[in-house]
Amino acid sequence: MKTLGQLRDLLLPIAVGLFTLTVVGWLWWHERQSLDANLRADFDFSVRLASTRIEQRVANYEQMLRAARGLFDASDHVSRDNFSAFVDSLTQGAEFSGLQAFMYTRWQGEGKAAPILYVAPDSADNLPALGYNLLDNPARRSAMLLARDSGEIAITPRVKLLTDQPDGPAAVVIYLAVYDRNLPVDSPAARQAALRGWVHTAFRIRDLMASLYGEGIPGVAIRIHDGAVATPDNLLFESHPGADQLPPPRFSTTEYISFPQHSWTLQIRTTPTFEERHSRRSEHIIAVAGGCGSVLLGLFTWLLVTGRARAHARAQAMTRELRESEERMRHMAQHDPLTQLPNRALFSDRLRAALARARRDRGSAGLMFVDLDHFKGVNDACGHAVGDKLLVAASARMRDCLRESDTLARIGGDEFVVLLPRIDDRTDAELVAGRIRAALAQPFAIDGRELSISASIGIGIFPEHGADDVSLMKSADDAMYRAKDIGRDQLVFAD
Numbered sequence: 001m002k003t004l005g006q007l008r009d010l011l012l013p014i015a016v017g018l019f020t021l022t023v024v025g026w027l028w029w030h031e032r033q034s035l036d037a038n039l040r041a042d043f044d045f046s047v048r049l050a051s052t053r054i055e056q057r058v059a060n061y062e063q064m065l066r067a068a069r070g071l072f073d074a075s076d077h078v079s080r081d082n083f084s085a086f087v088d089s090l091t092q093g094a095e096f097s098g099l100q101a102f103m104y105t106r107w108q109g110e111g112k113a114a115p116i117l118y119v120a121p122d123s124a125d126n127l128p129a130l131g132y133n134l135l136d137n138p139a140r141r142s143a144m145l146l147a148r149d150s151g152e153i154a155i156t157p158r159v160k161l162l163t164d165q166p167d168g169p170a171a172v173v174i175y176l177a178v179y180d181r182n183l184p185v186d187s188p189a190a191r192q193a194a195l196r197g198w199v200h201t202a203f204r205i206r207d208l209m210a211s212l213y214g215e216g217i218p219g220v221a222i223r224i225h226d227g228a229v230a231t232p233d234n235l236l237f238e239s240h241p242g243a244d245q246l247p248p249p250r251f252s253t254t255e256y257i258s259f260p261q262h263s264w265t266l267q268i269r270t271t272p273t274f275e276e277r278h279s280r281r282s283e284h285i286i287a288v289a290g291g292c293g294s295v296l297l298g299l300f301t302w303l304l305v306t307g308r309a310r311a312h313a314r315a316q317a318m319t320r321e322l323r324e325s326e327e328r329m330r331h332m333a334q335h336d337p338l339t340q341l342p343n344r345a346l347f348s349d350r351l352r353a354a355l356a357r358a359r360r361d362r363g364s365a366g367l368m369f370v371d372l373d374h375f376k377g378v379n380d381a382c383g384h385a386v387g388d389k390l391l392v393a394a395s396a397r398m399r400d401c402l403r404e405s406d407t408l409a410r411i412g413g414d415e416f417v418v419l420l421p422r423i424d425d426r427t428d429a430e431l432v433a434g435r436i437r438a439a440l441a442q443p444f445a446i447d448g449r450e451l452s453i454s455a456s457i458g459i460g461i462f463p464e465h466g467a468d469d470v471s472l473m474k475s476a477d478d479a480m481y482r483a484k485d486i487g488r489d490q491l492v493f494a495d
C-alpha cells in the first residue's frame, strides 16, 4: 500500500513535468517553424529583388537605346555633338548608372567595316574605342546581325570591353539597329536593306551590380552565368568569391533572366550573415526557460503531493524525539548517573508503594542499608576513577543477588539500599543480605588491580521495625551504623 502511494507521489510530478515539457517542445517547434518561414520569406524576397533589379536595369538600358534610335529616326544627319548632347540629356537624372559607354556604329555596306563612329561620354576611357570595326569580333558581330534582323535589342555573350585589358572584367554589349527612316522595316529582308547602323551600350557586369547594390549584397551570395547552364567558364559575376567554402546554405535557388535569344542564369544562396540576421534567441530562450520551468514545476508538484506525508513523517519523528527526550529526562531524574541504579527519589516511591501493598496484604517487606567499608581508602589509594569502577562493579554484583521484583538503589557515595517488597519473615532478608556480603567479599579486578571490600548492612522489617517508610528507613539506617560500630563487615537487624 505504502509502495503504491509512493509510486503515485512520484508518477504525478513526472507526468506534470513531461506534460509541460511537451508543451514547451511544441512551442519551441512552432517558434522554429515560424523563424524558418520568416527566413524563407526574406530569402524569397531577396531573390525576387535581385532578378527584378537586374531585369529592370537592362530594361532601362533598352529604353535608352530606343530613345537614341528615335534621335536617328528624326534626322538623317545626327552629328557627334547632337549624339553627345542627346546622351547627356538622357543620363541626367535617369537611372543609367553602371553603364560604361553609349555608342553609335555606322553600317557601311556588305563586306565593309562597321567602325564605331560616336562614343559618349567622350572620356579618356572610351575614346580609344572610336573607329574599331565591331564586325571583326564574332560575338559582337552575331549580336549586331541579330539586332539588325529582329529590329529588337540583342545582347552579346560575355565579352571584354575594347578599352579593357584582355584579362579584364566580364562585360556585355546591347545592340539596337537603326534603320533608314524612309524605308520599310516590316521583314528581316526589309530591315537588312534599310540598315543605317546600331546604337549600343556596353557595361561591365560588376559595375552593373555595384550600381544596384553598392559595396555588397546583403546576406545572399549571387552568381551570374552567361547562358542557361552554369559553368565556371561562363561566369559573369560572383558577389562572394569563395562562397563554396562556406557551410552549406539554408536556402539556395536558381533563377533565369531572359533576353531575345539569350539568357543569364542567376544562382542565389544564403550566407551565414543572412542566417544570423534572424536570431534564434527566442527559440533558445523557449528551450532553456521551458526546460527549467518544467523541471521546477515537476519539483513543485512533488513538493505539493508529498507535502502532507513529509509533514506527517516530520511530526512523527519530532514526537518520537520528544518522547525519547522525556524518557531520558525521567530516567536521569530517577537514576544515579554512575551506576544507573534507581536514586533516592525513585526508591522512596517504590518503598511507599511496597509498604502500602504489604499493609493491604498484611504481608512483610524488608529494607536493607548497605554501606561499603573504608571506601575512602580505595579512592585515596587507587584514585577516584578506580573508585567509580568499583562502585559500578559492586552494584552489578548486588543486583545479581536480587529478584526482578526487588529494588537496589544508590542513595549516597558508597551507600546503597535494598527493598525486598514481599518476604515471609526476617530469614528471607537475612538470606539475601548473606548473599550480598558473600558476593562483595569476592575480590574485584579493576584496571589490573585486585581490590577487596566488605559492607556493613543494617536490616529493618516491615511492619515490626517501622510502620511507614520514614521510620523503617531510620531503623535500618541505625542498624547499619551499629554494624559499623561493632567493627564493620557485619549484618545487624533493627531493634
Ligand SMILES: Nc1nc2c(ncn2[C@@H]2O[C@H](COP(=O)(O)OP(=O)(O)OP(=O)(O)O)[C@@H](O)[C@H]2O)c(=O)[nH]1
Binding pocket: 338, 371, 372, 373, 374, 375, 376, 377, 379, 383, 384, 385, 386, 387, 388, 391, 412, 413, 414, 484, 488
Ligand atoms: N569514587 C567515588 N567515590 C565516592 C563517590 N561518592 C562518594 N565517594 C567517596 O566515598 C567515600 C565514602 O566515605 P565514608 O562512607 O564517609 O567512609 P568510608 O571510607 O567508606 O568508611 P566507613 O566509615 O567504613 O564508611 C568518601 O571518600 C567519598 O568521597 C563516587 O561517586 N565515586
